Amino acid sequence: MIRKITLACLFLLAFNANAQQALPIYLDDTKPMEERVEDALSKMTTKEKIAMIHAQSKFSSPGVPRLGIPENWMTDGPHGIRPEVLWDEWEQASWTNDSCIAFPALTALSATWNRDMALLYGKNLGEEARYRNKNVLLGPGVNIYRSPLNGRNFEYMGEDPFLAGEMVVPYIKGVQSNGVATCVKHFALNNQETNRHGVNVIVDDRALYEIYLPAFKAAVQEGGTWAIMGAYNKYKGQQACHNSYLLQDILRDEWEFDGVVVADWGGVHDTKEAIYNGLDIEFGTWTDGLTWGRSNAYDNYYMAAPYLELIESGEVGTKELDDKVRNILRLSFRTTMDRNRPFGSFGTDAHAKASRIIAEESIVLLKNKNSLLPLDIKKHKKIAVIGENAVKMMTVGGGSSSLKVRYEVSPLDGIKNRAGNDFEVVYARGYVGDASGDYNGVVSGQNLKDDRSEAELREEALRVAKEADIVVFVGGLNKSDFQDSEGNDRKELELPYGQNELIRDLAKANSKFVYVNISGNAVAMPWEKEVPAIVQGWFLGTEAGNAIASVLFGDVNPSGKLTFTFPVQLKDNAAHALNAFPGDDEVTYKESIFVGYRWHEKQNIKPLFPFGHGLSYTTFKYSDIKADKATVSQDETLRVSVKVKNTGKRDGAEVVQLYISDTESSLPRPIKELKGFEKIYLKAGEEKTVTFSIAKEDLSYFDDKKHQWVAEPGSFKAIIGASSQDIKGDVRFTLK
Missing domain, CATH: 3.40.50.1700 (Glycoside hydrolase family 3 C-terminal domain)
Structure with a gap:
């Protein structure tokens, strides 16, 4: 076997040395990626394209062996690399070398309020995935903590969209530095496990854009995630894994996402919707009455033989298929076909x-x-x-x-x-x-x-x-x-x-x-x-x-x-106060933008422990809170600073939090919203100055009538706190 591999390698070396002009462009990583994508696409048959857009096993999808394009291998999860399962079954494969290092759950990571910890987490987890030859990590999760009863909250990053967005970006960069794609999930509005495949979510556009989308947007536009996973639930009556508004209008058109959209396992329900509404790879589906124990069912997936039959009959064209394969090829060039990606390490x-x-x-x-x-x-x-x-x-x-x-x-x-x-x-x-x-x-x-x-x-x-x-x-x-x-x-x-x-x-x-x-x-x-x-x-x-x-x-x-509010009793939580959790066939987010601490403050409900709360074995004193100007124009940046001193006898770290309050808004807005934070380390007796930059987007709300973000002129407050309740002071300023 070794001799055969060696001879094959020698043949390829000789071929490349003597006939470089015959080397396909898609194998030449000095060429621009889009040129390589189009070259590979032009050499593929329709059947090869169809094969690439659905699974071939529980956690893999095919490449194109004839062209040297590798398979894609996915792995759970966001906290550690899942053990191997059998090809066609969920049972463990009983390997003896797939015992991983488990990292803290994402609720814990977000509770560090430390972007450096998110980067460290992503880098180490990415190394574990890379060593196991996985090129897509199915995580992290950034769905918003809406109710303390959601069984999957531990996989997410809390109730605040700004905090979740700030923490997910370095996580993504850390993982993807290993040539492993993150697959940020579950896009979108996956906030309950009850009837998760069937519940239709009704939410107003302000809440959608201000609360439930910002962390995903940050993952795409700032983190540069190479993959997104669709959610199980419905939105606007359409499954999230093939939802035209979420995947086409927002993800592709508004955010210009050029990566792969992966269906959550079993999240696909309709071939034509999957064709036209932005899905790229289908996983985990059992169709045509097949049972969980049936093997080799992959050709019966919605995006497999049924799709090919529609093409061959002329009922649908191949434009959408080519777009899907383009996205998958970009994934390959960023991961499995990147010759410079590191080798990783595992269980170290x-x-x-x-x-x-x-x-x-x-x-x-x-x-x-x-x-x-x-x-x-x-x-x-x-x-x-x-x-x-x-x-x-x-x-x-x-x-x-x-x-x-x-x-x-x-x-x-x-x-x-x-x-x-x-x-x-x-x-x-x-x-x-x-x-x-x-x-x-x-x-x-x-x-x-x-x-x-x-x-x-x-x-x-x-x-x-x-x-x-x-x-x-x-x-x-x-x-x-x-x-x-x-x-x-x-x-x-x-x-x-x-x-x-x-x-x-x-x-x-x-x-x-x-x-x-x-x-x-x-x-x-x-x-x-x-x-x-x-x-x-x-x-x-x-x-x-x-x-x-x-x-x-x-x-x-x-x-x-804390990255979410601890209520004294369940009815203090907005979703439960309004009898809006969980939904069965339908759930309406009656609280709109008032999630978590936003609701508690609006209703003047004292929490058991507030968002942002956490004590230390030392003490901190805040002083000299000031802004660099009293009036700011729409295109200017305001800088707010505060001095923080460790007044105790021990070294320690403090999370300094910035909240913004719009005191003259024409629309209902939260009393305050988190728009900045910094974790600083102070020796006993040491003092540091923390400075926050406030831009137009930090002052804006989403106008659902205009479908755009609006920073309304008027009076604002920049509020400095050690938690959402432990306020140290504020400064007022005016937006022109």
């Missing part, structure tokens, strides 16, 4: 280190009464760790983002690792939630079965809590169905498995009580006033336990900030 210690750095920076200190944290060896010699989530693997489960990892450090093990011989650590389960360890074909290897009664578990936990100097309860959600998981929405805001009652009892048994919440969603905390310290821990990936321990023990000063 360097990737694990990067995952831990991101995880540590994402953890949010929500409450710390009387400075209970960090853990102190002088006061807390004996630590009781309680809760199933202290030991349960969280890299498995959740749907398509379920991972087979090289290793995962649990919170309990992380605390034990850090405690060493200086602290005594004891553990009690407290409750049994989900003892299973098999999700989406990924087997965790854990056996958490526990036959003890609820009373026995509670009694043990109370005894352990009373005997300890401090209690660390690790609870929250998991990635089982109807929690943080694809396919189903949560049923309630409350914590599952009777945790609320247990937390109350434990906090009475030991007043030095720390609650660590593992989730990608907000949860109700009816006991909040009874618990002195609360930490938001997210799904943190491979190094989860070590990252949590480093914050609890103070080795890392927490600097994460």
Whole structure:
């Protein structure tokens, strides 16, 4: 075999050396890309073109072997590279070398409020995908957090479109620096899992353009993503994966996207709509009554034999087909046919280190009464760790983002690792939630079965809590169905498995009580006033336990900030206050632009924890907020500056947030909207000046009557805050 490959290579070298004039233009990477695209396209048959626009296996689509154009290989997901599955089945392929490094979920990444962390994340994840020879990464997700019950929120970047847009751009650039395309998803309005294939979303154009599209637009125009994934839901009565308004009018015409539109698996429903409405590659569909177990069904896909038959009968032409193939060829030239793309690396210690750095920076200190944290060896010699989530693997489960990892450090093990011989650590389960360890074909290897009664578990936990100097309860959600998981929405805001009652009892048994919440969603905390310290821990990936321990023990000063609002109760959320979540066959976004903190402020509802909130083990003082001018014209940039000083005894980082308020708008607008942020690192006693630039687009709203962005002349405020509620000051200015 080696001899055959060597002879073939020698033949090609000799051919290229002696007959370069015969080399097809599409193989010559010194030529302009569009010239190469047209040359390759001109050499393809109609059947070869049809083959390229639909899958040949669960995660691959064909190239053109005759012309040396490689296959395209896709992979989930946004948090780590999915294990290999069989060619025609969802079952695992049982490889022994596909155990990845799991990175924190995207809710955690966005909670860093750090563009450098997004770049680091993308670069390392892209290296893992490249090494596994994947040229399309199915992520990241940037759908807006509309309800805390959406099962898939953990895969997204929060409730604010500006923040999501700012964080997705460096992620894309990091991944694509490896010659791997990002496939930003799910375009668009994919905000519930209930009836996700059938629900028709009704939303006004202002909300569409101001809330639900900006992160996708940033991904296309600033990040330069090479692929976009359509959503399952309908919009304007048409499936999002072949939606003329979303894919043609907005994505192609308004944003000038020249990449590939990939259908979410099973998201295609009609051949002619798929032909004319902007879809390029169809994946995961089962048509003509074929079952999930049927093999080699790919020729029956909507964009396969049915499309070819329409061409051969003369009912449709080939212009649209050629456009689809052009987009796919650009993908090939940017990835598999780029001879300079790096080789990548997989499952490395360097990737694990990067995952831990991101995880540590994402953890949010929500409450710390009387400075209970960090853990102190002088006061807390004996630590009781309680809760199933202290030991349960969280890299498995959740749907398509379920991972087979090289290793995962649990919170309990992380605390034990850090405690060493200086602290005594004891553990009690407290409750049994989900003892299973098999999700989406990924087997965790854990056996958490526990036959003890609820009373026995509670009694043990109370005894352990009373005997300890401090209690660390690790609870929250998991990635089982109807929690943080694809396919189903949560049923309630409350914590599952009777945790609320247990937390109350434990906090009475030991007043030095720390609650660590593992989730990608907000949860109700009816006991909040009874618990002195609360930490938001997210799904943190491979190094989860070590990252949590480093914050609890103070080795890392927490600097994460919330990217969505924690409501006190479910009806405080706009979608639920208006009975607009979830929809069945139809859902109307009655709250329009007033999502998240915008709704809370409009209705004057105090949240449990506000958007942008996060404490530190040090303190910061804001001062000298000023603008460089009092009046600004439409084409000028206003600069607003603020001094921030670390007034505590520890080094730390602060996220300085800029909000804009239009005080004279003729249309309803939020009280304020995030339009800038900077994360700064300050040594104890150090002071820095942060400067924000404010341009016309930061002051604009979308006028749905004119179908354009409008910056209305009048009075504005630039507001500086440490969160959406913790306002440090503002400056007024006038837009001419």
